[in-house]
Structures are given as C-alpha cells and as structure tokens.
Amino acid sequence: MDNIVLAHGSGGRLHHELINEVFRAQLSNPRLDQLLDAAILDLPSEGRLAFSTDSFVIDPIFFPGGDIGCLAVYGTVNDLAVSGAIPRYLSAGFIIEEGFSLSELKTIVTSMRQAASQIGVEVVTGDTKVVGRGQVDKLFINTAGIGLVPAGINLSPGQVQSGDQIIISGTLGDHGLAILAQREGLAFSTPVKSDCGSVLRLAQALLKVDPTAVRCMRDPTRGGLATTLNELAQQGAVCLKVEEDRIPVLPAVQGGCAMLGMDPLYLANEGKLVAIVSPDRADEMLSVLQQIPEGQNACRIGEVQEAPRGIVLLRTALGAERVLGMLEGELLPRIC
Amino acid sequence: MDNIVLAHGSGGRLHHELINEVFRAQLSNPRLDQLLDAAILDLPSEGRLAFSTDSFVIDPIFFPGGDIGCLAVYGTVNDLAVSGAIPRYLSAGFIIEEGFSLSELKTIVTSMRQAASQIGVEVVTGDTKVVGRGQVDKLFINTAGIGLVPAGINLSPGQVQSGDQIIISGTLGDHGLAILAQREGLAFSTPVKSDCGSVLRLAQALLKVDPTAVRCMRDPTRGGLATTLNELAQQGAVCLKVEEDRIPVLPAVQGGCAMLGMDPLYLANEGKLVAIVSPDRADEMLSVLQQIPEGQNACRIGEVQEAPRGIVLLRTALGAERVLGMLEGELLPRIC
Numbered sequence: 001m002d003n004i005v006l007a008h009g010s011g012g013r014l015h016h017e018l019i020n021e022v023f024r025a026q027l028s029n030p031r032l033d034q035l036l037d038a039a040i041l042d043l044p045s046e047g048r049l050a051f052s053t054d055s056f057v058i059d060p061i062f063f064p065g066g067d068i069g070c071l072a073v074y075g076t077v078n079d080l081a082v083s084g085a086i087p088r089y090l091s092a093g094f095i096i097e098e099g100f101s102l103s104e105l106k107t108i109v110t111s112m113r114q115a116a117s118q119i120g121v122e123v124v125t126g127d128t129k130v131v132g133r134g135q136v137d138k139l140f141i142n143t144a145g146i147g148l149v150p151a152g153i154n155l156s157p158g159q160v161q162s163g164d165q166i167i168i169s170g171t172l173g174d175h176g177l178a179i180l181a182q183r184e185g186l187a188f189s190t191p192v193k194s195d196c197g198s199v200l201r202l203a204q205a206l207l208k209v210d211p212t213a214v215r216c217m218r219d220p221t222r223g224g225l226a227t228t229l230n231e232l233a234q235q236g237a238v239c240l241k242v243e244e245d246r247i248p249v250l251p252a253v254q255g256g257c258a259m260l261g262m263d264p265l266y267l268a269n270e271g272k273l274v275a276i277v278s279p280d281r282a283d284e285m286l287s288v289l290q291q292i293p294e295g296q297n298a299c300r301i302g303e304v305q306e307a308p309r310g311i312v313l314l315r316t317a318l319g320a321e322r323v324l325g326m327l328e329g330e331l332l333p334r335i336c
Numbered sequence: 337m338d339n340i341v342l343a344h345g346s347g348g349r350l351h352h353e354l355i356n357e358v359f360r361a362q363l364s365n366p367r368l369d370q371l372l373d374a375a376i377l378d379l380p381s382e383g384r385l386a387f388s389t390d391s392f393v394i395d396p397i398f399f400p401g402g403d404i405g406c407l408a409v410y411g412t413v414n415d416l417a418v419s420g421a422i423p424r425y426l427s428a429g430f431i432i433e434e435g436f437s438l439s440e441l442k443t444i445v446t447s448m449r450q451a452a453s454q455i456g457v458e459v460v461t462g463d464t465k466v467v468g469r470g471q472v473d474k475l476f477i478n479t480a481g482i483g484l485v486p487a488g489i490n491l492s493p494g495q496v497q498s499g500d501q502i503i504i505s506g507t508l509g510d511h512g513l514a515i516l517a518q519r520e521g522l523a524f525s526t527p528v529k530s531d532c533g534s535v536l537r538l539a540q541a542l543l544k545v546d547p548t549a550v551r552c553m554r555d556p557t558r559g560g561l562a563t564t565l566n567e568l569a570q571q572g573a574v575c576l577k578v579e580e581d582r583i584p585v586l587p588a589v590q591g592g593c594a595m596l597g598m599d600p601l602y603l604a605n606e607g608k609l610v611a612i613v614s615p616d617r618a619d620e621m622l623s624v625l626q627q628i629p630e631g632q633n634a635c636r637i638g639e640v641q642e643a644p645r646g647i648v649l650l651r652t653a654l655g656a657e658r659v660l661g662m663l664e665g666e667l668l669p670r671i672c
Binding site for chain 1: 341342343345346347348349350351352370371372373374375376377378379384385386387388389390391393395414415416418419421425427428429430431460461462463465466467468470471472473476478480481482483485491492554555557558559560563567571604661662663664665666667669670
C-alpha cells in the first residue's frame with residue numbers, strides 16, 4: 001500500500017501497522033514503545049517544567065531548508081528553549097489526508113527523528129487521525145513539548161529594564177521569504193533557504209554566561225521580529241528602540257522583499273533568537289553567540305527605554321524615528 | 337467581526353485579540369495569563385509524569401451529548417486517567433478554517449472550560465492557526481496533557497495475570513452510534529447521546545480500593561471495546577475471554593446497530609473505562625464503580641486466561657465461542 005487510507009486512522013489493524021512501521025520504526029524509545037495511552041516519565045525531583053504546543057500547517061510541506069517534520073520538532077523545542085528550559089519530551093499528533101503518500105510520510109517522520117536526536121529530545125507519545133480527501137490539506141502536525149527549567153532561571157518580559165540591550169542571533173526573514181518564493185514559483189539568483197533549526201544551543205550559551213543577566217528570550221516566528229518586539233514591549237511595559245541598519249538581513253531576502261513589497265521585519269523566522277540582556281554582559285553574550293555556527297551573524301540591534309511604554313521605535317537608516325507596529329492583517333497564511 | 341479571518345492566525349494584532357477575547361476570556365489562569373512561549377509549571381517533587389496527546393477531528397462538531405470542545409478535554413484527560421495519573425495541565429492547539437463562526441468558537445471554548453473545571457485541569461498553553469477555506473473542515477483541536485502518577489501506581493498490560501477479571505464501567509457504543517445517527521440523519525424513538533465524559537472519578541475510585549489490584553485500565557475509544565481488548569491481549573500476551581450477554585449495550589444502540597449492520601463492540605466510546613483487576617478484589621471494585629453515577633451500569637464481562645496468547649475470545653449469547661478480532665477497515669471516519 002503506497003498511500004494513506006481512512007483505515008490507517010481507525011484505531012484498528014492498519015492503524016497499528018502504521019504506528020509500528022512508520023512511527024516506531026523511526027522514533028522508537030523505551031517510553032514510546034510501551035504504547036500506553038500516556039507516556040510515563042521520570043523527572044528529576046528539582047526544578048520546574050516548561051510546557052508548550054504548536055500546530056504546523058505549513059504549505060508547502062517540503063521547502064528549501066526543511067520540511068513540516070523537522071519544523072514541528074524545532075518549533076516546539078524553540079518555544080521551550082527561549083523559556084530557559086532544556087527540552088526533554090515531545091508529543092506528536094498527525095492529521096493526514098486520505099490518499100497522502102506513505103513514502104512522503106516516512107520522509108517527514110525521518111526528518112522529525114533527525115531533528116529530535118540532534119537536540120536530544122524524544123517523541124514519547126502520539127496520535128494519528130486520517131480524514132477524507134479535501135477535509136484537510138495534505139498533512140498537519142501538532143507537537144507539544146516538556147522541558148526542565150533549572151533552578152535560578154526566571155525569564156520574563158517583566159524583568160526587562162531600561163538600558164537593557166536587544167540582541168538577535170542572525171539574519172531575519174529567511175524562512176518567510178523561502179516559503180513565499182517557493183509558493184509563488186519565484187527564483188532568486190541566490191536561493192534563499194529557510195533558517196528552520198534549533199535555538200537551544202544559543203539560548204543555553206547565553207544562560208551559561210549569567211542566567212540573571214538574561215531578562216527574556218523569544219523566537220520571532222509568525223509576525224516576525226516586529227510582532228515579537230511589540231509583544232515584549234507590551235508585556236514588559238517598556239519601549240524597545242531598534243536601529244534598522246543594525247538588523248541583519250541577507251541581500252537575497254532584502255531584494256526579494258523589495259520586489260514583493262514585503263518587510264523582512266514582519267517575515268517569520270524558524271531558527272532565530274531575540275534576547276534582551278543586561279547591558280554589562282551584552283558584549284560577552286554577543287561574542288558567545290558569534291562563536292556558535294548558527295549565531296555567527298548575531299548582532300546588537302537596539303536597547304530598552306523607559307518610555308513610551310508598550311511601543312517599539314525604529315530608527316530608520318535615514319535617521320528618522322517611527323513606531324514599528326504589530327503585524328496587521330495576514331502577510332503569508334500557512335507560514336508555519 | 338462575526339467570523340474567523342486568516343489574520344486571526346497571523347501572530348499579529350487580530351491574533352492577539354482572539355487570544356484575549358476568546359481563549360483567555362474563558363480559560364484564564366495564572367500560568368496561561370503569563371502568555372509566555374511555554375507555560376512554566378511547578379510540580380510536586382515526588383512521583384512521575386504521564387504525558388499524552390490526541391487530535392480531535394470529529395464531524396459534526398456539535399453532537400447529542402457534547403461537542404468537539406469538551407471532547408478534546410475529556411479525550412486527553414481520560415488517557416491520563418487510565419494511566420493512573422491525576423490530570424493537571426492541558427495544552428490546546430486549534431486549527432480553524434477561514435470563515436468559521438466566531439460565536440461557535442466561543443461556545444466550543446466555553447465547553448472546554450466547563451469540562452476542564454469539572455475535572456480540575458487547567459489549559460496552560462495553546463496555539464491557534466487559521467487556514468484558508470477548504471484546507472481544513474471547520475475546526476480541529478489537539479490537546480496534550482500532563483498528569484501526576486502517584487508513587488506505587490504501575491499500570492501495564494504486562495501486569496495482567498490468568499484469572500484476572502475484566503470490568504467495563506457502562507454501556508458500549510453510545511458515542512459511535514450517536515455520531516453516526518446524527519451524521520446520517522437517523523432518528524431513533526429513544527435518542528442516543530454520546531457518553532462523552534471523564535473517567536477520572538472511576539479510575540481513581542478503583543485505585544483507591546487497592547492500587548496493586550488494578551493491573552491496567554484503558555478507555556475504549558476508536559475501534560471500540562474489541563480493539564482495546566485486542567491491544568491488551570497482545571501487549572499482555574494473554575487471552576481475554578468475554579461473554580457477549582454480559583456486555584451492557586443500551587437497547588437503542590442495540591437496535592440502531594442491528595439496523596445499520598454495526599457491532600457495538602467496535603463502536604467508539606468517549607467516557608468508558610475497561611479495567612483488568614485482581615480476582616479477589618473484583619467484587620469490591622465493581623460495587624465501588626456502581627456507586628458512582630457514571631459507573632452505575634458497570635459490569636464484569638469476562639476474565640483472563642493464559643492461552644491462546646494475544647487473542648480475544650467472545651462467548652456468544654448462544655454459547656458458541658469465537659475469536660473477536662481487531663477492527664478491520666474503518667467503520668466511521670472522524671468519530672473523535
């Protein structure tokens with residue numbers, strides 16, 4: 001059988017075959033292999049848990065730099081990582097359209113396994129539903145993740161103070177533009193790849209410098225850096241002021257954005273970290289990030305002011321200053 | 337605005353309004369209200385965690401006895417409950433079709449809140465995606481759940497022994513037949529309602545009698561009791577022998593099944609518990625269940641034999657004995 005049929009989601013015999021031959025074949029571990037209704041997890045007796053979830057509905061499901069499988073792992077892992085947690089366990093819920101290719105599903109699950117093993121997380125529990133043709137577009141994946149937050153780590157926009165520095169781990173807009181280009185059939189002379197990847201090493205490196213000097217971290221996905229900064233400004237009741245010409249954007253992304261009338265500050269990223277850090281440790285933190293391959297383009301892009309509270313100000317390359325608002329409307333549906 | 341638009345899933349302004357006005361309006365709690373990328377949870381320093389996930393794609397989303405919202409809460413809570421855990425925290429991931437009614441969404445989220453507060457669990461983290469018309473059928477919900485497994489509780493099919501008794505908490509097939517009847521526009525003289533509900537009280541009551549006398553528990557959802565028993569027989573490498581005339585089925589469900597050529601043993605349940613228990617405590621456990629409203633029709637339906645291993649045997653009302661196989665094919669897509 002080369003394609004998914006409704007009976008693969010029935011709970012019955014074919015369902016069990018799918019679980020064994022596709023999911024367990026790749027993701028096997030002692031907890032998943034128990035095949036209980038819930039995975040039973042031993043956790044260290046100290047610390048707190050971080051718990052997060054994301055559904056992935058990206059279109060196309062295969063794109064330059066990744067696919068929906070590794071994205072579903074990195075996306076949830078990154079939400080845990082920016083909370084200061086060490087990701088440990090994932091759940092995976094698949095909703096599959098009848099007729100979907102079984103070999104594509106295997107490729108996607110293999111990609112999940114590779115991403116998970118690179119990070120050191122395990123998929124320990126899962127669920128598969130199959131719905132009729134036309135009732136879902138190909139494949140959606142939900143992951144939820146559990147991480148451990150070591151004692152002494154308390155990241156929150158409420159910790160942000162005037163004078164704190166804003167750091168970004170690399171170039172912006174790569175994921176958004178890569179998806180858009182593929183969807184619209186655009187070709188650039190320099191192909192743009194999604195930055196789909198883990199920010200765990202970056203986040204842990206910053207915390208290792210000094211956990212109290214890291215005020216808070218985020219990964220600027222949907223809505224882009226502009227939306228993430230607005231959330232932080234509102235939640236922290238501070239003003240974030242960033243300088244446009246310090247924000248790293250690949251020339252190909254810049255060019256693609258100019259052509260399409262897009263702003264890279266609103267495009268999704270899937271492997272970038274924004275950190276707000278204490279000014280006295282900012283240089284050290286920046287240099288720590290730059291020594292990690294996925295952080296080599298890390299930059300300091302601005303700083304925190306007391307007022308106007310809840311606002312993001314952008315100092316443009318020409319020296320003007322304007323409010324950088326949250327995303328209005330929807331630039332790119334199904335970007336993640 | 338009365339309907340969901342793509343921008344409700346953008347990460348931008350409308351997205352934040354949706355989160356505040358629909359999700360937080362109903363589900364607010366100190367952990368959710370932090371609006372961090374991951375919820376941070378304090379947990380007692382002892383015991384283990386149970387972790388489970390389910391996606392809900394049921395059609396229709398409103399049905400006699402419930403809706404997709406309470407089902408998404410009960411479904412995951414029940415997976416935790418039958419693992420011996422006390423459910424604590426849920427994540428909720430919504431995938432919504434553009435144009436979906438905002439007021440129906442509010443009704444569904446209200447139903448989630450009522451189910452969660454009845455059980456004592458909190459939705460602490462979530463995600464919302466909106467996809468274009470025709471790319472998903474109305475609304476899918478994924479929930480993942482974390483529960484605490486007290487020390488001394490170790491439920492597993494591996495514990496099942498010859499002579500153990502098989503108990504079911506109530507009538508079978510109610511959910512499956514209720515959905516089928518509504519979908520097909522069938523009316524029965526006695527309307528059949530879904531049994532959509534929590535099995536937590538039932539599971540906890542059994543464990544309170546004697547945690548070591550409860551070998552394992554399951555909730556027979558997709559694939560019905562027959563499929564669940566087959567899983568247990570295979571995983572425990574035992575034979576489960578059940579007696580058809582002891583299995584409780586409502587007359588209306590029996591009648592509906594006869595008319596439609598369905599077998600209630602393969603129909604989904606969404607609020608029933610199967611327990612395999614030590615023979616010396618079986619009477620006491622049965623009577624404990626029968627004192628709880630949702631367990632009033634609890635029955636002992638059979639027992640465990642050593643051989644033939646991995647097989648479920650059904651003794652029919654006429655006294656014949658036959659193998660009760662796992663579900664083949666798919667009776668009812670999108671039953672949960």
